[in-house]
Amino acid sequence: MTEVNTEVATGVRMRTESLSVHYGPAVGVRDVSIPIYDRSTTALIGPSGCGKTTFLRALNRLHDLTPEATVTGRALLDGEDIYAAGVDPVTVRRRVGMVFQKPTPFPTKSIFENVAAGLRLVGIRKRETLSAVVEQSLQGAALWNEVKDRLRTPASSLSGGQQQRLCIARALAVDPEILLMDEPTSSLDPKSAASIEELVKQLSESLTTIIVTHNMQQAERLAKYTAFFFVGDLVEFGETAQLFEDPREERTREYLTGVFG
Amino acid sequence: MTLQQRYLRDRLIVALTAIATIVVVAPLLIIIGYVVVRGFGALSYEFFTEELGSPSRGMMGRPTGLVHSIVGTVIIDLLALFMAVPVGLGAGVMLSEFPEHPLNPPLRILASTLNGMPAVLIGLLSFSLIVRPMGRFSAFAGSVALAFLMIPIIARSTESVLRITPWTLREAGLALGLPRWRVTLSLILPASRAGLVTGTMIAFARAAGEAAPLLFTSFGQNYLNTNIFRAMDTLPQRLYSLAISPYQHWHDMGWAAGIVLLVFVMSIFLTARIATTRFARWMENRFND
Numbered sequence: 271m272t273e274v275n276t277e278v279a280t281g282v283r284m285r286t287e288s289l290s291v292h293y294g295p296a297v298g299v300r301d302v303s304i305p306i307y308d309r310s311t312t313a314l315i316g317p318s319g320c321g322k323t324t325f326l327r328a329l330n331r332l333h334d335l336t337p338e339a340t341v342t343g344r345a346l347l348d349g350e351d352i353y354a355a356g357v358d359p360v361t362v363r364r365r366v367g368m369v370f371q372k373p374t375p376f377p378t379k380s381i382f383e384n385v386a387a388g389l390r391l392v393g394i395r396k397r398e399t400l401s402a403v404v405e406q407s408l409q410g411a412a413l414w415n416e417v418k419d420r421l422r423t424p425a426s427s428l429s430g431g432q433q434q435r436l437c438i439a440r441a442l443a444v445d446p447e448i449l450l451m452d453e454p455t456s457s458l459d460p461k462s463a464a465s466i467e468e469l470v471k472q473l474s475e476s477l478t479t480i481i482v483t484h485n486m487q488q489a490e491r492l493a494k495y496t497a498f499f500f501v502g503d504l505v506e507f508g509e510t511a512q513l514f515e516d517p518r519e520e521r522t523r524e525y526l527t528g529v530f531g
Numbered sequence: 532m533t534l535q536q537r538y539l540r541d542r543l544i545v546a547l548t549a550i551a552t553i554v555v556v557a558p559l560l561i562i563i564g565y566v567v568v569r570g571f572g573a574l575s576y577e578f579f580t581e582e583l584g585s586p587s588r589g590m591m592g593r594p595t596g597l598v599h600s601i602v603g604t605v606i607i608d609l610l611a612l613f614m615a616v617p618v619g620l621g622a623g624v625m626l627s628e629f630p631e632h633p634l635n636p637p638l639r640i641l642a643s644t645l646n647g648m649p650a651v652l653i654g655l656l657s658f659s660l661i662v663r664p665m666g667r668f669s670a671f672a673g674s675v676a677l678a679f680l681m682i683p684i685i686a687r688s689t690e691s692v693l694r695i696t697p698w699t700l701r702e703a704g705l706a707l708g709l710p711r712w713r714v715t716l717s718l719i720l721p722a723s724r725a726g727l728v729t730g731t732m733i734a735f736a737r738a739a740g741e742a743a744p745l746l747f748t749s750f751g752q753n754y755l756n757t758n759i760f761r762a763m764d765t766l767p768q769r770l771y772s773l774a775i776s777p778y779q780h781w782h783d784m785g786w787a788a789g790i791v792l793l794v795f796v797m798s799i800f801l802t803a804r805i806a807t808t809r810f811a812r813w814m815e816n817r818f819n820d
Contacts, residue, residue: 332702337631364708374703378721387717388707437703444708 283308283478284329284448289343291324291333298324301343302504304497306448311474313493313510314482317525320499322482326450329480330366331359347448364392367446371453373433375425375440382421384436388444403443411439412469431462438469449473451481455488467492486526490514498522566793570786578787583753583769589780597788599755603763604795607670607749608739610759611677615738616731619682620720623689628715646683653679654744662748670756670763673749680744681734688730692723725806732803736796742767766792 284306291298299321306312314322324333331352333339344351352362376384385404394400404421408414413435417428425436434454441449451470455463470492473479483489489496489510496510498519506519517523581596588595625638645653657676662668696719704714720727742765745751750762751772766788773785 330706332706335701335705360708360710363706367708368702368706370699370703370706372699374697374699376700376703376718376722378718387704388709391707391709391713440707450706 281308282306283348285346286325286329287344287346289325289328289341289345291321291328292340292342293336294338297321297502298339299328299499299504300502302497303343304504304507306478306480307495308478309474309476310494311470311479311481311492312495312497313489314480314497314499315484315486315489316499316505318484319501321502322497322499323452325499326368326452326480326482329448329450330363330368332363332368334359364388364444365446366448366450367441367444368450369434369437369441369452369454372457373430373437375428375433375436377424377426379425380422381417381425381428381436384425385439385443388440392444404439407439407443408436410442410473411435412465413439429462431458431465434458434462434466435469438466438473442473446477448478448480451479453482453484456484486514498525500525563793566786566789570783570788570790573780573783573787574790578784582755583764583784585753586776586778586781589778589784595784597764597766597769597784597791599753600764600766600769600788601791602755602757603670603749604739604766604792606757606759607673607677607745607763607765608735610670610674611681611738612731612735614674615678615681615685615734618678619685619731619734620689620727622682622686623693624715624720626686626690627693628711628719642683642686645679646687649743650680650741651743651746654746654748657744657748665760667760668748668750668762670749670759670761673745673763673765674759676744676748677738677741680738680741681731684734684737685731688733689727692726692730693719695726696723725809729803729807732799732806736799736803739799740767740792740796742771766795 282305285304287303289302290300302325304312314326316322327333328341329345329352331341333341341353343353345353347362347365351357352359352366376387379387382404385407386400389400389403394403405414405418408417413432416432417436420427425433428436434457438449438454454470455466458466467488470479470481474492474494481489481492483492493510495508496513497507498505498513498517498521500521506513506517506522508518513522514526517526575596577594578596578598579601580598581594582599583597584593584595622638622642625632625635626642629635654676656679657672661672661675665672700718700722701714704718705711709718745765745768749765749768751764751768752762753764756763770785770788770792773781773788776782776785
């Protein structure tokens with residue numbers, strides 16, 4: 271109980287303690303302990319294969335589906351370990367939403383049904399409620415004006431950038447507390463990417479977001495905090511401005527100045 | 532090796548492949564041609580409206596036909612399909628979606644074994660499960676045998692179809708907080724429905740052509756019957772009985788039965804084939820950038 275209170279006082283929404291992920295004998299990410307601050311964006315950066323996506327996926331228990339993946343350590347959401355015995359991963363994922371690198375609309379469902387999918391599952395059947403939340407979520411994802419006249423058309427008819435915003439709307443519809451984003455703009459053209467970025471910036475005012483990115487400028491533009499990963503290790507965590515301008519670690523400096531990576 | 536030689540080798544390989552193709556296709560054409568030529572004469576209006584009756588019927592020039600076999604085939608096959616689809620789909624879902632479940636490995640072995648099981652043994656299985664306890668041959672027992680034949684085929688095709696649905700679709704559903712059963716039911720199965728239908732139809736066509744599992748289950752008879760708890764006739768089995776009978780006009784009817792069976796099975800295969808192509812194209816449109 272005291273733990274919860276201190277977390278709230280310091281604005282920490284989530285905290286990992288010595289979190290490690292192994293794939294069989296191979297290390298995905300090792301011993302990561304960082305805080306995730308409430309209503310702010312945290313960026314995870316680092317070269318390919320450094321474990322940032324692996325770490326991100328550990329935060330909503332997506333590794334549960336990979337039989338050879340083992341997660342050790344703790345990931346505390348509001349002070350409670352999401353890996354503790356008896357915690358239902360489904361409940362965790364409802365609180366911690368996720369947007370993937372490639373847009374993943376449900377191919378057989380309409381735009382409306384894509385956004386409503388998560389709500390139907392929690393038993394919301396009332397037409398008006400669904401419509402209201404769908405509209406609100408699509409507006410939150412800056413997609414409403416483009417699709418309001420064709421909510422019944424298949425989600426696959428949208429462009430890549432629109433599909434990604436649809437996925438964000440779908441994630442927002444279930445009202446998550448934390449939104450994980452795995453390189454959400456990397457498969458999009460620059461214009462769509464810019465609109466997603468703008469969206470993330472707005473969302474972070476009311477939502478805790480964690481974003482994996484290869485794009486250093488993106489991290490600088492969006493994130494209040496940044497964690498730098500390298501070959502499975504967390505090298506440095508800090509405020510973005512400090513980390514980019516005056517990194518404490520030599521490896522961070524080298525990566526940021528393009529010595530490797 | 533000179534360019535000339537490489538061209539030669541290339542042509543040789545193409546020729547060998549062409550020969551192999553002919554060897555595969557020729558029997559099919561021969562069967563179709565032969566059956567049609569031999570059986571066409573026996574096809575008539577009565578063939579589709581009258582029951583067979585005793586051999587003397589035909590000999591004395593009274594109308595005779597195979598309506599009871601055609602009706603029986605439809606009843607037994609559909610009943611079998613009805614029983615096999617839920618079980619086959621369920622097993623396929625287990626094989627593909629729940630690899631860590633303790634029942635998965637034994638199920639895999641059982642499905643493969645059942646798949647390779649001689650059809651006549653499957654008939655024996657149904658004989659001991661249904662015919663013996665109930666004390667009589669029945670269409671129901673025949674359907675059970677055919678269902679056992681279809682289940683592993685449906686399970687395997689379901690598994691492979693579900694395997695090719697993108698993994699990202701599952702993750703997207705799970706990340707939304709959907710439980711796994713829900714992801715399977717409302718996302719994975721609908722996304723692969725065309726492929727599932729195709730696999731099921733192939734299993735159906737396969738079972739529809741079987742005579743062996745029906746020999747001591749639905750048993751067969753010469754008169755029209757629609758009671759599924761009595762012996763019932765089917766085309767594959769009737770074809771066999773007519774062929775080994777000592778009557779010329781029954782032999783002719785056997786060939787005609789062959790035509791009907793061919794048309795029946797081939798139209799199912801053809802539909803499945805078209806559905807598969809559509810499915811592949813559809814999958815590409817959905818999931819490729």
